[in-house]
Amino acid sequence: MNPTVEDRVPVLIVGGSLVGLSASLFLGRLGVRHLLVEKHADTSRHPRGRGNNVRTMELYRVAGAERPIREAASVLAPNHGILQAPSLTGDEQEWLFKEIDPGGGLARISPSAWCLCSQNDLEPVLVRRAREHGGQLRFATELVSFEQDAQGVTAVLRNRDTGEESTVRADYLIAADGPRSPVRERLGIGQTGPGDLFHNVSITFRAPALADVVGDRHFIACYLTNPEADGALLPVDNRAEWVFHAPWHPDQGETLEDFTDERCIDHIRRATGALDLDVEITGKAPWHAAERVAERYAAGRVFLAGDSAHEMSPTGAFGSNTGIQDAHNLAWKLAAVLNGSAGPGLLATYEAERRPVARETSARASARSAEHSHPGYVPAPGAGGGRQRGVLTVALGYCYPEGAVVGADPELPVVPEQLRLTGEPGTRAPHMWLHAGGERRSTLDLYEKSFVLLSGSDGDMWRTAAKGAVQRFAVALDCYLIGTEPDDDLAPEEGVDWAEKHGTTPEGAVLVRPDGFVAWRAEGRVADPEAALAQVFAALLGRD
Numbered sequence: 361m362n363p364t365v366e367d368r369v370p371v372l373i374v375g376g377s378l379v380g381l382s383a384s385l386f387l388g389r390l391g392v393r394h395l396l397v398e399k400h401a402d403t404s405r406h407p408r409g410r411g412n413n414v415r416t417m418e419l420y421r422v423a424g425a426e427r428p429i430r431e432a433a434s435v436l437a438p439n440h441g442i443l444q445a446p447s448l449t450g451d452e453q454e455w456l457f458k459e460i461d462p463g464g465g466l467a468r469i470s471p472s473a474w475c476l477c478s479q480n481d482l483e484p485v486l487v488r489r490a491r492e493h494g495g496q497l498r499f500a501t502e503l504v505s506f507e508q509d510a511q512g513v514t515a516v517l518r519n520r521d522t523g524e525e526s527t528v529r530a531d532y533l534i535a536a537d538g539p540r541s542p543v544r545e546r547l548g549i550g551q552t553g554p555g556d557l558f559h560n561v562s563i564t565f566r567a568p569a570l571a572d573v574v575g576d577r578h579f580i581a582c583y584l585t586n587p588e589a590d591g592a593l594l595p596v597d598n599r600a601e602w603v604f605h606a607p608w609h610p611d612q613g614e615t616l617e618d619f620t621d622e623r624c625i626d627h628i629r630r631a632t633g634a635l636d637l638d639v640e641i642t643g644k645a646p647w648h649a650a651e652r653v654a655e656r657y658a659a660g661r662v663f664l665a666g667d668s669a670h671e672m673s674p675t676g677a678f679g680s681n682t683g684i685q686d687a688h689n690l691a692w693k694l695a696a697v698l699n700g701s702a703g704p705g706l707l708a709t710y711e712a713e714r715r716p717v718a719r720e721t722s723a724r725a726s727a728r729s730a731e732h733s734h735p736g737y738v739p740a741p742g743a744g745g746g747r748q749r750g751v752l753t754v755a756l757g758y759c760y761p762e763g764a765v766v767g768a769d770p771e772l773p774v775v776p777e778q779l780r781l782t783g784e785p786g787t788r789a790p791h792m793w794l795h796a797g798g799e800r801r802s803t804l805d806l807y808e809k810s811f812v813l814l815s816g817s818d819g820d821m822w823r824t825a826a827k828g829a830v831q832r833f834a835v836a837l838d839c840y841l842i843g844t845e846p847d848d849d850l851a852p853e854e855g856v857d858w859a860e861k862h863g864t865t866p867e868g869a870v871l872v873r874p875d876g877f878v879a880w881r882a883e884g885r886v887a888d889p890e891a892a893l894a895q896v897f898a899a900l901l902g903r904d
Contacts (some may be wrong), residue, residue, distance in 0.1 A: 411677025705902025
């Protein structure tokens with residue numbers, strides 16, 4: 361007997377943490393109707409997952425959420441760097457790095473910057489913004505079961521407050537339901553990688569006097585290395601509220617019940633070196649660091665995103681950022697398939713692009729934990745040796761050698777040794793400032809709801825080619841002529857050559873995807889731009 365379907369949506373999102381909420385925001389911005397269900401009654405109350413890298417903030421910028429996120433994060437705006445020390449009261453201390461962006465060089469390649477915004481502060485912003493863009497969000501609602509067929513997914517949901525069950529029919533399902541993903545388990549998708557790395561208990565506490573001990577060392581985190589009381593100290597408000605990550609060893613029979621308030625207070629005092637510190641424990645939450653990547657990112661009409669697809673060591677905050685970027689990659693592809701401009705083949709590129717990024721990034725995260733001697737982490741012999749370079753290349757420079765790109769170098773490393781944002785297909789499109797009608801905006805602000813074609817001196821030919829592509833493929837495509845002539849659409853800042861910045865010539869053109877990655881590049885004059893563009897879209901859109 362088939363259950364009665366009580367709701368129909370194009371996309372069902374299971375999981376309402378950072379990745380699920382970001383997926384809701386991104387889909388809403390693209391006009392995709394969707395339903396998000398989250399088993400917990402509200403957003404996270406625990407201050408974790410605070411490091412939002414520059415690429416994530418670029419995505420939130422384009423989605424109109426950067427400003428409220430920075431407002432929510434204002435209390436941690438002065439904090440930079442990671443400190444390592446046996447205690448806070450001794451003379452011995454070392455900055456593993458003191459500034460996130462020393463010298464301010466990041467402004468040359470991005471309109472955004474890193475942002476420290478704890479999960480409990482970030483999630484409410486995402487909820488508000490997602491709902492403003494039509495997101496239907498149901499908390500205290502869990503996925504009971506689901507079945508899929510060739511046309512869609514049928515899911516049974518339960519209201520955890522009332523026990524009432526309902527059935528939803530969706531075209532696609534996004535599983536953002538965490539590292540122990542019931543959806544992934546139901547699909548029988550395995551995982552690869554070393555597995556568990558270490559375990560911690562995150563302890564929230566009040567200690568107003570600790571601000572005096574910390575002084576002007578406004579760190580992101582401090583790794584305290586007293587062998588009898590090691591751990592990581594993180595500020596919540598730089599005044600009275602703090603978090604301490606204490607190593608936990610369940611493999612040695614240690615239980616969560618062993619972390620009594622008395623033990624936690626004693627541990628914090630000895631770790632900080634402030635032996636008479638007045639400490640009030642306000643919460644405890646276990647967490648597990650692991651390195652795992654799902655063997656597949658999709659099964660039929662169900663897609664994995666975030667921790668359900670990959671787990672990473674927390675050092676570098678790569679995990680949540682990679683998950684948010686998963687959601688962004690998947691959102692525009694689902695939107696294109698649902699509006700009919702792309703075929704289902706486009707969705708296959710989600711795994712082709714994102715899974716290699718997760719493999720490389722998770723390995724870098726583990727190596728960085730080894731480099732930083734993260735409390736509780738004892739790497740396997742030979743793992744993570746040497747100082748890690750190029751954190752920005754992981755955050756911003758990752759590439760798609762294959763997927764929804766044409767002309768990408770198949771030998772292009774997924775995470776390069778050096779950051780190169782010069783317009784190669786498969787890389788994040790370069791940032792440069794543009795002017796139009798008295799408004800200044802980044803090229804990255806152009807990329808969200810459509811493909812974008814940038815051109816210069818042969819602009820009229822490319823504009824005609826773009827119109828032909830729109831008519832033939834019913835694809836959303838905006839064409840901009842960049843230059844200083846009256847008929848040009850956008851003017852670059854003085855002294856900046858848009859073509860050189862994008863690795864082409866004034867007669868060439870660059871096609872950028874809705875997610876801001878270069879889909880294709882013509883490096884010079886093309887005899888028949890319309891035919892060339894038609895061939896490119898035929899390859900990109902995954903049509904049979």
